[in-house]
Amino acid sequence: MTTIRPFLMFQGGVAQAATDLYVSAFGGTVVASTPHAPPQSGIQLAELDLKGQRVLVSDSAVDHGFDFTPSTSLFVDCADRAELERLVQTLGADGATLMxxxxxxxxxxxxxxxxxxxVSWQLNLP
Incomplete structure (x- = not known):
């Protein structure tokens, strides 16, 4: 069976902190997580379940010259205005407001x- 899942690759060993934020924000779960073997640190690969959407998360073992841009984002249809406002506050804290x-x-x-x-998040109340 073919599957398509978002993959978020972080630098600097922050994948665990990002995972904690996303699981907390969406009431999600960590389905599986494998740490890097020493001497590297961080998460080699984790799979999250965020409201039924499977998302892969990793700390890059290789330094690279690119990071996330707003041109790729995760689009979230919220259940109600209260959830939308909570996610704007939670995900936007110490980040940036694009709109x-x-x-x-x-x-x-x-x-x-x-x-x-x-990571860029479009938060919508349909």
Whole structure:
């Protein structure tokens, strides 16, 4: 069976902190996690279940010259306004607001934030 899953690759050993944030924000679970073998540290590969969406997370074992950009984002349809506002606060804390919570015509309640790890989240109330 073919599957397609988002894959978030971090640098600097922050995958565990990012995993903790996402599991906390969405009430998710860590399905599996494998640490890097010494002398490396961090997560070699983890699989998260966030509201039924499987997301892979890793700390890169190799330094590279790229990171996350807003051009790729995770789009979240929220159940209600309270969840939307909570996610804007939780995911946007110490990050950046790309579009503040507002009515943009295509949605009466939408926000776009980048979390403190650089991952971009489009948060929508359908």
């Amino acid at each position: 503040p919570l507002g009515d943009y015509g295509f949605s009466s309640a939408f926000a776009w934030v980048a979390d403190r790890f650089g």
